[in-house]
Amino acid sequence: MKLRTLGLMAGIALGALGMAVPAMAQTVIKVWSIDGANAPGVGDTLSKEFNDANTDIQIDYRIIQFDDIVNEALRAFATGNAPDIISLDNPDFALFSSRGAFLDITDRVAASSVIKTDNYFEGPLNSVMWDGKLYGVPKYTDTIALFYNKDLFEKAGIAEPPKTWGELVDTAAKLTDPSTNTYGITFSARAGEEGTFQFLPWIQMAGGGYENVNVPGAVEALDYWKAMVDSKSASQDVLSLGQWDSTGTFNSGNAAMAVSGPWELDRMVEDAKFDWGVALLPTQTEGGPRSSALGGFNYGIFANSKNPDEAFKVLEFFISQDERLFPDFSSLPARNDIALPETGIALKDAALKVFQEQLQYAQPRGPHPEWQKISKAIYDAMQAALTGQMSAKDALDQAQATIQGIVG
Amino acid sequence: MSRILNSMRDGVGFDLILVGAAMVFLVALAGLPLVYNVVMSFQQVDMFTLGSLVRPFAGFTNYVAVVQQPEFWLVTKNTLIFVFASMAGQFIIGFALALFFAQNFPGAATIRGLFLVSWVMPGLVVGGIWSFILAGDYGVLNAILKGLGLTQATIFWKSDPNFSLWSVVIANIWLGLAFNMLLLSVGLAAIPRDLYEAAELDGANAFQRFWTITLPMMRPTIGAVLSLGLIGTLQQFDLFPALTEGGPANTSNVAGYWAWQMSFQLYDFAKGATISVMMFVLVLFASVVYVRSTRHEVRG
Numbered sequence: 001m002k003l004r005t006l007g008l009m010a011g012i013a014l015g016a017l018g019m020a021v022p023a024m025a026q027t028v029i030k031v032w033s034i035d036g037a038n039a040p041g042v043g044d045t046l047s048k049e050f051n052d053a054n055t056d057i058q059i060d061y062r063i064i065q066f067d068d069i070v071n072e073a074l075r076a077f078a079t080g081n082a083p084d085i086i087s088l089d090n091p092d093f094a095l096f097s098s099r100g101a102f103l104d105i106t107d108r109v110a111a112s113s114v115i116k117t118d119n120y121f122e123g124p125l126n127s128v129m130w131d132g133k134l135y136g137v138p139k140y141t142d143t144i145a146l147f148y149n150k151d152l153f154e155k156a157g158i159a160e161p162p163k164t165w166g167e168l169v170d171t172a173a174k175l176t177d178p179s180t181n182t183y184g185i186t187f188s189a190r191a192g193e194e195g196t197f198q199f200l201p202w203i204q205m206a207g208g209g210y211e212n213v214n215v216p217g218a219v220e221a222l223d224y225w226k227a228m229v230d231s232k233s234a235s236q237d238v239l240s241l242g243q244w245d246s247t248g249t250f251n252s253g254n255a256a257m258a259v260s261g262p263w264e265l266d267r268m269v270e271d272a273k274f275d276w277g278v279a280l281l282p283t284q285t286e287g288g289p290r291s292s293a294l295g296g297f298n299y300g301i302f303a304n305s306k307n308p309d310e311a312f313k314v315l316e317f318f319i320s321q322d323e324r325l326f327p328d329f330s331s332l333p334a335r336n337d338i339a340l341p342e343t344g345i346a347l348k349d350a351a352l353k354v355f356q357e358q359l360q361y362a363q364p365r366g367p368h369p370e371w372q373k374i375s376k377a378i379y380d381a382m383q384a385a386l387t388g389q390m391s392a393k394d395a396l397d398q399a400q401a402t403i404q405g406i407v408g
Numbered sequence: 409m410s411r412i413l414n415s416m417r418d419g420v421g422f423d424l425i426l427v428g429a430a431m432v433f434l435v436a437l438a439g440l441p442l443v444y445n446v447v448m449s450f451q452q453v454d455m456f457t458l459g460s461l462v463r464p465f466a467g468f469t470n471y472v473a474v475v476q477q478p479e480f481w482l483v484t485k486n487t488l489i490f491v492f493a494s495m496a497g498q499f500i501i502g503f504a505l506a507l508f509f510a511q512n513f514p515g516a517a518t519i520r521g522l523f524l525v526s527w528v529m530p531g532l533v534v535g536g537i538w539s540f541i542l543a544g545d546y547g548v549l550n551a552i553l554k555g556l557g558l559t560q561a562t563i564f565w566k567s568d569p570n571f572s573l574w575s576v577v578i579a580n581i582w583l584g585l586a587f588n589m590l591l592l593s594v595g596l597a598a599i600p601r602d603l604y605e606a607a608e609l610d611g612a613n614a615f616q617r618f619w620t621i622t623l624p625m626m627r628p629t630i631g632a633v634l635s636l637g638l639i640g641t642l643q644q645f646d647l648f649p650a651l652t653e654g655g656p657a658n659t660s661n662v663a664g665y666w667a668w669q670m671s672f673q674l675y676d677f678a679k680g681a682t683i684s685v686m687m688f689v690l691v692l693f694a695s696v697v698y699v700r701s702t703r704h705e706v707r708g
Contacts, residue, residue, distance in 0.1 A: 071672055078458030095675065179546070191655025237544040239567035239656045254545070283690060372674040380479070383657035387569045398478055 535650020
């Protein structure tokens with residue numbers, strides 16, 4: 001505990017050092033994002049291009065690791081050293097926007113010729129709204145759908161991917177074959193944001209939401225998940241596997257279906273030695289309401305930025321490059337007016353079409369300033385039920401009580 | 409003037425400087441953060457007040473809220489199990505190994521040195537390795553157990569609530585074992601040989617020699633090893649994110665990891681501070697018990 005507090009103090013001290021920016025004629029706009037940590041990303045590449053093309057405004061770009069960026073931003077904001085622009089994972093966004101830490105850019109966007117709210121999918125746009133006002137702009141997005149191994153489906157004599165929850169459980173059971181170490185399905189029910197990311201859509205499909213998690217359909221969904229784990233149609237390790245490792249078992253042919261997202265496509269094209277496809281997430285009843293998880297990042301301008309006009313110009317530049325998101329960075333734009341160019345890889349192009357369709361149903365987590373606590377209540381309940389410590393109903397009731405205390 | 413200078417070089421002044429330096433160091437690096445932490449646990453903390461010391465006073469509401477969390481008692485139980493099981497495992501196996509290597513067979517010192525490898529490795533790496541070993545479907549340990557015919561079913565060490573905490577305990581025992589062994593070896597080496605020779609002449613068997621010579625002579629060492637073990641185990645952090653992330657459903661969550669989750673994943677800094685203050689009180693209590701239990705002893 002001492003070390004943590006020390007870390008906080010060291011952070012504040014470092015932040016104070018950072019304040020000493022040399023005086024320059026041009027305006028410096030500080031931009032923070034996670035891009036560029038491992039490979040060239042959106043933020044670092046565009047910042048460099050912007051600096052090369054402009055002299056009056058320069059971007060001071062800083063890479064921050066995914067795990068640190070919210071803590072770093074909180075500290076920086078508290079000590080008055082926040083950057084001008086930051087890009088955050090969408091469920092973390094409301095932590096700042098709801099408290100007025102981000103600039104209300106409703107009017108600026110209304111007057112902008114580059115950023116038009118009509119062009120955005122509903123889910124991503126909702127994640128930057130708070131109280132009817134616009135506090136940011138979606139950067140890129142992703143969602144989850146159902147990957148399935150067409151070869152295994154054919155071998156089992158199953159023509160089509162499952163359309164309803166019931167069908168999913170049956171199909172998973174049919175495809176399970178312990179003699180070849182094949183599970184019917186894999187997903188991630190991990191103790192963390194990924195677990196909520198994967199389970200919340202099921203609550204939403206059943207007519208619930210993050211503020212209303214114990215609807216009867218959600219209990220039914222959790223019972224279905226438990227049935228798949230109990231019958232060994234899914235490995236019990238879905239409780240500790242992240243989405244990347246979980247989908248790895250699909251790629252190696254050890255799971256016939258996987259719930260995962262478009263970030264897997266490149267690896268799957270490379271690794272999967274079989275024919276595969278992507279289907280929309282199954283619904284509670286045939287033709288029932290759809291939903292899916294909304295991933296991806298948003299841009300926000302901090303309210304205490306000294307140069308909000310210049311910061312908005314930089315933001316407009318970033319958004320003006322959205323057409324390059326997919327070809328250059330393999331990220332999906334959160335916009336309905338940008339058609340993805342064909343990649344020439346048939347499996348990938350077919351999959352992307354499904355993901356684009358699924359994106360229309362994607363709903364944000366929150367937005368709520370205490371999202372992380374709500375999320376913990378949801379994944380704790382999910383895990384308590386899947387491990388049989390509580391019934392699905394009791395677990396979700398307990399989560400609802402916790403969430404009620406947070407949402408009020 | 410020269411008297412003062414003189415005393416600074418040699419005398420009371422010099423002592424004061426030494427004490428002062430130690431106190432400044434202690435207060436700045438341990439005292440202030442500790443006080444800051446305690447103060448924070450009685451305040452409302454949010455992003456607007458994170459950078460200032462003066463925040464709205466919250467009384468005991470943070471403490472009440474922490475105790476009312478549905479996972480509070482589970483985490484408390486887990487913490488106690490984790491601490492006692494880890495310490496017992498590290499100590500008993502460490503002591504056994506120390507006695508074994510004290511037999512001075514050829515190469516004993518070298519092999520004992522090699523054991524330190526586990527202690528040198530960063531916790532996250534150890535966690536990563538054990539994560540492979542304890543994996544469910546393709547885990548090394550399961551393959552061995554099945555190969556030996558001890559079990560037919562796959563044991564999901566990290567995902568089964570009956571095993572999740574124990575998987576971290578196993579990794580933690582392995583991590584702290586070498587350190588325990590080393591300290592205990594040093595203690596063993598300090599016991600004069602002639603005591604054993606005399607006892608042997610008097611006809612004491614191996615068990616009697618261990619019980620009446622080794623254990624009493626090792627008392628201060630054992631006390632130190634257990635204290636360090638308690639501290640090391642309570643501050644163990646790296647293994648949790650690498651192995652179970654406290655899951656499933658908090659069945660392997662302990663106070664230290666929970667405090668971190670509160671502060672740096674749920675951004676509730678006040679509750680994070682509150683949990684760490686509770687941990688501090690627990691350690692303080694344990695220390696008082698330890699000090700009292702050894703007060704009347706003659707140290708060797």
